[in-house]
Amino acid sequence: MVIKIGPSVLRARLPILMIIIILLFIVPLVAPSYQIFLLSYGLLLAITALGYNILFGQTGLLSFGHAAFFGLGAYAPAFLTHYAGIRSLEVWIISSIIFATLVAAVIGYLCVRYTKIYFGLLTLAFSMLFYALLYKFYWVTRGDDGLYVPIPSILGFSIPLSKSAYISGPLYYIIIVTSLVLFAFGWVIYNSPFGKTLQAIRENSARIEFLGIPVKRYKWYAFTLSGFFGGIAGCLFGILNGHVNPMALHWIFSGEIVFMCVLGGHRVFLGPIIGAILFTYLKTYAITLTVYWQIILGSSLIALVLLFPGGIMGWAERLMRKRSQGERKSLDVHT
Amino acid sequence: MTFILECENLKKYFGEVHAVDGADLQLRREETTSIVGPNGAGKTTLINLITGWLTPDTGKVIFDGRDITHRSPHDRVKLGVTRSFQLVNLCDGLSVLDNIRVAILARRRLAGIFFSLVDRYGYVSDEAFQLLKQLGLEDHANELATTLPHGDKKLLDVGLALATQPKLLLLDEPTSGVSTREKSGVMDIIVSVVRDRKVTTLMIEHDVDLAFSYGTNVIVMSQGTVIATGKPGEVRKIPEVVALGYGE
C-alpha cells in the first residue's frame, strides 16, 4: 500500500471539506465578534503563508522579505483613502493586487539571480528598505502612528454598519470566500505542471536546467505569484484591522510567516494553512496567558525544529505511513 | 551520414595532465557501444566533451552532421544528446512518477501551466508510466525517489535522460554502486529499453565483462586516446588490449 497524495485524495476528502466550509459560514451566527476577528485574521495569514510557500516550500527559496508584499497590500487602501478619497472595496483590492504584484515582479527579478543566503539577505534588505521609508517619511505615511482604514463601500453602496457588525458580517464573508478561492487556486498551482516543476527545481535545479527549463525565470514567476497572494491578504487585513502601520513590513513578521510554514509543514500543500491558523491561535493565547509569551513561542520553535522538522503535517504523514506499514506487515505474516 | 557521432582528434589538457589526448570516435546509429579503460584513461572527460560539460582544447565533436563542439550542454540536449550520471542525480523529494513527468512536461513545453492540474494531461502520465514499465519501476511510481534501492535509482537516473527522447544517450557508469549480483539485471533493462527506443548509446562501464557482454561495439581507451575499437570478440584479442588485462 502506498500513500497517495493529490487529486484522488481530494475526492475522498470532499465530504469533510464541505462540512468545514459549512461550519465556516455558520460561525458569525454563533461566535462572539472577537473570535470572528481572530479567525478572519488567521485566514488572511493562511493566504499569506500559502503564497509564500510557493516560493519557500515548493521552490526552495528562503525569502526574508515576504512581509513587504503583505504590508504594501495593506497600505494601498490607506493611501487611496487618504490621498485620493477612494473608498471602494473593488478599487482597493484591484490596486493592492496590482501594486503588490508589480513590486514583487521587480524585486523578484533582481533577487532570483542569486541563491541561498544572498537571496535571503537581498529580500531582507528590500523589505526593510520599504519599512524604513514608510517609517521615516512621516508626513506621507504618518510613520509609526500609521494610517486609518475606514469601512469601504461595496459595489458603490456604503455600509452603514458599526465596525464590529461589519467585521462579523460582510467582511467576514468576503474573507471566507476570498480565502476559499485562493486556497483552491493555491491547490491547483501545487498540483499543476508548473507546481511540479517548481518542486523539481527545489530538488535539483541543475538537472532541471538541462531538461530545458529556464530555472531563473520560473523562480521569478514563483516570486511574483507569492507577492500576489500577499497583496490580497494585506489589503483585506488593512480593512479588517482598520489601521496600518510599518510593522506590517518588518522582518520579524517575515520570520513569523516562515515559522507558520515550517510549523504546519512546508513540504505539504496544507502545511502553511494549518500552520498559519494554528500560529494565530497559539500566539494569541500565549499572549493572554503570560506576558512572557516569547519564551513559549521560542521554545516551541526550538522543539519544533529539533523534533518535528516536517512540521505538523509531516508528523501526521509519518504516522499514517507507519500505520499502513504496520498493516502491510501483518498482511505478510498471514500470507 | 552513417555516423551519428564523430569525434575528431579531441584533446583536453588540465595543466600537465593530458586527460584526453587525441581521441577519435565514430558511432553508428542505434548501436550500443561500451567504453572501457583503466582509471585516468579519459573516459569521463570524453563524455563531458561530447555532452558539453567541457570544451576541448582542440578537435571537433560532430553530431548528426552538425559541429557541436562549442555548443552549450543545454543546446545539445535540445539537439538530442543527453547523459546520465555516475553519482545519482535525481529529484529526491519527488515521487518516481513525478521525476519522469517533470522531464516529459519540460520536453512537451507544458511546464509553465499553473492553472490546471497535471493529472489532466493524461498523455503525459501515460508516457511516464510506459517508460517506468520498461524500466521495471512502475510499482514504485508513487514512492519518493529517495526511498528506492540503489539499483532502481540508477535506472531512474537513466529514465530521466530517456524522457527527453534523445537520439544519443551517454551513460556514465550506469551500474556503479550496484551489487555484483544485480549488475547484469540492471544492464539487461537498460539495454533492452535503449534498443526498443532506438537510441544510440555510449556507456562507460567499469566492469569489463559487463562491457564486453553488453556492447555491440567496444571502445578501449588508455592514456587519453582510443587504442582499439570494434566488435567485442575481436577487440579482446588485440595485444594492447590484452596488455591492459582485458583479454579473455
Next chain:
Amino acid sequence: METLLFSLFINGLVFSSMLFLFSVGLNLIFGYLGVLNMAHGSFYTLGVYTSMALITMTVLKGPLPIVSIFPLVLVAGVVVGLFGLAVEPILLRRVYKSEHAVQLLLTYGLLLVIDDVCKIIWGLELYNVPEAYYFLGSVRVLDTAFPGYNLFILFSCFALALLLWIILYKTMFGRTARAIAEHREMVSTLGVNSPLFFTLIFVLGIVFAAWGGSITMPMLGIFPGMGLDPLILSFIVITIGGLGSLKGALIGSFVVGIIRSIGIGLFPEIDIAIIYLIMAVILLIRPSGLFGRKEIVW
C-alpha cells in the same frame, strides 16, 4: 566648516567601531560554522545586562574603583561566552546539516527565549550607568571636544580586532579552526577534535557579540529590545563587508559608518534607509561583499 566635517568624521569612526564590535561575532560564527545566528542580538543584550550588573554590584555599590570598568566589561563578555558552551553542543550542533530555514528558525527561537529571560530577570525598566560613561570626561582632539568614552570605544574596536587577528592567524587554535572551516571532513580524519573547535569558535563569536554590548552599554543605555538594531546592523555590515572575512568585517563597518555619517549630515531622515539601500546595492553588484569569500558554505 572643517570642525563640522571633522566631528562628522570622528563620530563616523566611533559609529563604525560600534558596528564592528556588533558584527564581528556574527561574521565569525557564520564564516566558520556556516550558520547565521539570529540570536546574535540576544547575546549582545546579555552582554549589556551582565556588564551593567557587574558594574553596579562591584563599583557602584562595591569597593572597586571606577577604572575597573575596563576589565569588567571584558569579563562580562567572557561570562556570556560560558553560556555559549552549553548552547552550541545542545542546540546548534544538531542543525549544522539541516536546511537553512531550519537553522534560522532555531536561532530565532533562541532569540525569543533569551529576550524573555532577560525580561524576567531585569524587567522592562530602562537602566543607565552614567558614571561609566562620564568618568573619562571630555577629550580635546584638534580643537573639538569628544566624550572620552567614545574614544575608548574606538580604541576597543582596534584592540579587539587585533586580538581576534592574533587568535585566528597566529595561534595553533586559529589555524586549526580555519582548516576545519575550509575542509571539514578531511580535518576530522586527522584526529582533530572538531566538535570541540566548533564549540570554541561559537563561544568566541558569542564573546565578541557580548563585548559589542558590554563595551557600548555606557554610551547606548539599556532598554528592552535593544538587541534588534545591532542585529540588523550586523547583518548589513557583514553583507557589505563580506561574509566570513575579518578584514571585510572591519572595512565593511567603516564603509557603512562613514557613509551613514555623511548621509545623516546631509539628510537626517535617511539614516537607516540609506543603510538598507547600500546593502541592496552591494548585494546586487557584488554579492560576496567587498571582501567576502566567493565559496560560501551557504
